[in-house]
Amino acid sequence: MSREHATPAAHGDVIPFRKALRVWLTISLQTFGGPAGQIAVMQRTLVDEKRWIGQRRFLHALNYCMLLPGPEAQQLAVYIGWLLNGTRGGLAAGTLFVLPGVIALLILSAIYVAFGESGVVTALFAGLAPAVLAVVAQAVVRVGRRALTHRLLVVVAVAAFVALAVFGLPFPAVVAAAAVIGWALGRLAPSVFAHRAEDDVLTEAPPLIADDALHAEPPSRTRAVRILVTGVFLWFAPVVAVSTIFGTNSIFTTQGTFFAGAAVVTFGGAYAVLAYVAQRAVEVYGWLAPGEMARGLALAESTPGPLIMVVQFVAFVGAYRHPGDLDPWAAALLGAFLTTWVTFIPCFLFVLLGAPYIERLRGNHALTTALTGITAAVVGVIANHALYFALNTLFESTTLTEWGPVHLRLPELASIRPLELSITVIAAALIFWRRWSVLRTLGACAILGLAFSALAAI
Incomplete structure (x- = not known):
């Protein structure tokens, strides 16, 4: 595709559908590590490498998905697939996002039932999980650098992380508070958002596809009823x-x-x-x-x-x-x-039903500032996911410390896993220093996990 902003094709696709399918399949094979790792992969592929969608549009979609029940990363795939290729794009993106996992877990479940725990799976996981930590760390850095463009937004992100990780507050309450704070800042301190007017402020290069070229099916009562009835059925x-x-x-x-x-x-x-x-x-x-x-x-x-x-x-x-x-x-x-x-059917239903209305409200200042507050909180949410994953990957056991309102889970340092820690360091070096792709890093670390496990068995 040329570096000029794309315009919609005659059939409504801004990206050829087959090309989009190949990219979604590639993304689906890299979605390890929970929502943080999955968001990181989409951020890297769609925003940084392909530049099919701008950072602000990506975060706008993510904010809506964070408000929904269900796996937000898969819902984000449905939303962006819809933006690129309409309803069929959303269905394809969301399906491909989960299909490799469905097949893989089905096979592993059958192995578990038939033979018990598999040593090979354990060895692979010993290499993959630490690698995912490096991928998640990259997501926190990249999204944080681009979303937290004012010190007050940094405060919101840190507060969200502390609320979740230290005080164990409910996720919906944290997101709702972030939305209120964003709305209040929009009224009381509009300068916080003044520098967010253009996508190229948030990204190293502007997206190849203009915002107004993305598919945005207008909301209508007929469409909403059709999707609601079909989805519920x-x-x-x-x-x-x-x-x-x-x-x-x-x-x-x-x-x-x-x-x-x-x-x-x-x-x-x-x-x-x-x-x-x-x-x-x-x-x-x-x-x-x-x-x-x-x-x-x-x-x-x-x-x-x-x-x-x-x-x-x-x-x-x-x-x-x-x-x-x-x-x-x-x-x-x-x-x-x-x-x-x-x-997973509700995920498609919620996104395809609500996305046209969320797109219509993109220019609403009050909503935009509220969602910007959620964007800042999302950085803290991703960091909290990363902490949870790190504690369970790098340590055999953790303890929950409760003191008044504090509900903090701390690792038992004596239970650290040297193998996982070593592979984490290697993965971080490959991603941040050598600039390896996510898929290449995951493959190398999986091989390391198998090799180390084989050596330990000798």
């Missing part, structure tokens, strides 16, 4: 089908309704709902044995895609052990696919 039709075929008390009906409900309360990402899912899966339904949720989480973290994908592991194992009249393997596959379906 697709969301619940499989649950109604399994309830009719297998009965309302079957494990498939129970899993479908349970995970459909969980999909709309996952504000703040997967970590916010995992404790609830684990408690119900183990103590109420008996799908997993105690401790198996942690193993499923490790498998989900070692595969690309949203971490909430762990629910697929839960459903697979639970249905395999309680198959009813079905063959256990058939039951496991049905439970896994049903759970994945009801978990």
Whole structure:
């Protein structure tokens, strides 16, 4: 593509659809490390390298997705896919974003059920997880450098990080407070936002595609009703089908309704709902044995895609052990696919339903300043995700310190993992010093994990 700003093609695509599909597939193979790593990959690919979307437009979409229940990174993929190629682009981007993870976790779940924990998977994870830390660190630096363009916005980001990491405040409350602060700053200190007028202030080079060339289907009541009805039907039709075929008390009906409900309360990402899912899966339904949720989480973290994908592991194992009249393997596959379906369909529904209205409000000053406050808080949110991931990757155990309003999780220094720490340092050197791509760095670190594990076994 030339360096001139693109204009829409006749069919509404600003990027050839096949070209976009190849890029989304490449992104999907790199989405390790939870939402922080996934946002980092999209930031690097779409904003920095391809320059298909400007930084402000990227953050505007991310702000909306942060307000939604469900995996914000996958929803961001749907939103940007919609901007580039319309509804089919959003559907394709969101599907490709999760497809490699669905397939990989399905295979690992089958290996787990058949053979127990896999040493090869453990070795690969030993190399991949530390590498992801370097990717996340890069995301915090890049997004922070471009979004925190005023010292007051830096204060908002730090306050959001402290609120989440130190005081354990609810994610929706932190985001709501950031929006109010942004709105107030817009009224009381408009100079905070004066230098944000152009994309080229926030990026090293302007995007190749002008904002007004991006697909922006105007909102309409007819379109909203059509998407709402279609989305709700697709969301619940499989649950109604399994309830009719297998009965309302079957494990498939129970899993479908349970995970459909969980999909709309996952504000703040997967970590916010995992404790609830684990408690119900183990103590109420008996799908997993105690401790198996942690193993499923490790498998989900070692595969690309949203971490909430762990629910697929839960459903697979639970249905395999309680198959009813079905063959256990058939039951496991049905439970896994049903759970994945009801978990991710709402993501498409929320984004495709709301995106045209959010785009229409891009020029609203009050909304823009409120979303700028959320943008600053997002930097703190990503940093908090990075801290959580680092603690669980670099240390065997952590302790929760509670003192008044303080709820701070600290590592036990004696439990540090030297292998993971060493690979983290190597990955950071490859990304920040050698400027390696994310995929190349992940591959090298996975090989290191396998090599170190093989040496340890000798």
